[in-house]
Amino acid sequence: MNSWPGKLIRVNLTEGSCKVEEIDPKLARDYIGGRGLGTKMFCDEVDPNVDPLSPENKLIFLAGPLTGTGAPASARYMVITKSPLTGTIASSNSGGYFPAELRFAGYNGIIFEGKSKEPVALWINDDSIELKPAKDLWGKPTHITEELIREKIDDPWLAEETRIACIGPAGEKLSRIACIVNDKHRAAGRSGVGAVMGAKKLKAVVVKGSKGIQTADFDGFKKAVRGCMDKLKNGPVTSEGLPTYGTSILVNIINECGILPTNNFQQGMFDKASEISGESIAENILTRNKGCFACSIACARMTKIDDPKFAGQGEGPEYETVELMGADCGIDDLAPITKANYLCNELGMDTISAACTVATAMELYEKGYIPKEEAGMDLSFGNGEALVQLIEEMGWRKGLGKIATDGSYHLAEHYGHPELFMGVKKQEIPAYDPRGVQGMGLTYATSNRGACHVRGYTIANEVLGVHEKLDPLVTEGKAATVKVFQDLTALVDSSGLCLFVTLTPGWGFEEMKALIKGATGFDYTVKEVKDCSERIWNLERVFNMKAGLTKEDDTLPKRLLEEPLTQGGPKGQVCRLEEMLPEYYELRGWDENGVPSDKKLKKLGIA
């Protein structure tokens, strides 16, 4: 029997009950799965004005129709909820092995509602679904939580094969930048989804499955997979760039292009960039490469730090992390950066938001806005020890971390200097300065979950020339580019594939359609999957508008709009958002206030 749309588990944490439900095939067809379908289910059940940390908010884990199927990089799932960081819809993606395992157990998703009185964990083993007390796990970092859970399983083989997603102390303490960590090192990172899990007193989800995943049209699916595998094998980035060097290889080129955020986005070049580059990681701390389920790209990096002050081992740092904990904090030493990365995984915090918050703290401190006695440490740019100490304090919500753990928007506000927050919709900007890559500015400003690079990664074309090479400094045509990237991403995020497959030249809607059609049996055309992508994007927008966001939120920090870069190729540039935004609204079929028109919504079947 076809495994899609299949079943999901509904867990009421207030009552302590679990039941299995069928997913509505009509919704599945219109919204694909993962991010799209999860958002649709969420919008149907939750008031957009809900307090994100209240029992009325829901938390949805949802796989896509391709998750676990063996299609290339079919490793991903989505966590959908209302974000306590941004107040927007949140959908955070993660890979590893947990998402596929959930499908092997026979479920495509889980909806958590209500709030438990005491800490609990959800245990799933095929048909057995049980909420178990987790008081003993509460307060434990994620890697220890995983180990303690495995110790509870008698059969050592079963223990080894069990997959776990959990929160760390940050999620328990309702940090607005808390993430949900699975397989120890993978995270549904952004927008504070871990705090929602913490507010529900849900510590972990433990899954073991033994069932197969059936695709609707096996032959058609196999053919589509083969075609896509060939593309991946021939794509220089997916066959060589990412497998050989990992994501942090970007440090040098982004620096060369003058868009490497440095000292809280005060500059776009870092003179010590090579010290924190992918090459330096490979030479100094790399132990081995690693991949997620069914992924030949295997972009992850296992590392080890010997320096006794920062000793540890784990996964990472990825590009965003090494850049933001490195250059953006003025730090050129991989040891504290990597240690801070490990701590984020162990304590359960988004590395991007955490790193940017430290960078903001450093600027606030250097400008004298955080009094020395309140900081409790020397927060000067470049101080690796301070990075590690503040991250630790944030994870446990203590010291300066009491405020910083809610992200840099709250920190900058608290100290009376909101202009030093480098983010959009209260979420921190990732590691590309949009003053030297205009399309990324529009991507950040219009992302439905606040500043984000993986909602429309136009770096691929504006800098790296993956599909076609565009001039990064022009604004002309960028609205259209951003829209296409956003829509394709919405589709990939809903399918269960990793976004990195789209770094293959020629990988687009056609390839996605073939795979999704084979897996679901829905007779999609390319036009239909494009409509699905737009439907997803517009539904997210509608939710955000109902939650109170307006056109005023589609903007960038003043620094990026008004203070020109001072070095390198983009010297003298600011982000010219105003040249792109009106055209973008028009292309989307929205009015001049960024509100989707009734006509557009009707056409997409949302209204």
Place this chain on the structure above:
Amino acid sequence: MEIELKLFMRFKDYLPEGGQKGKAKMTLPSGTTFEKLLHTIGMPVPEDKIIVINGISHKQGAAANGIELKDGDTVAIFPPIAGG
């Protein structure tokens, strides 16, 4: 005229003599084009690459190949990479 050449990852193999850590100062006849530079260092012109001249990334192909380099230019060449 003198330019600074920066080569990354496996392209470091093309570094001219005297270069170090992927970087070399090169003295070239004025009017040297990007394509001529590739010939000089022995890098095949059609090889897939990312070209950054003076901090601006260029589309590979005829237009980039024809760029006339100037005294003081920085030319950086990377194999195809991406991430994020």
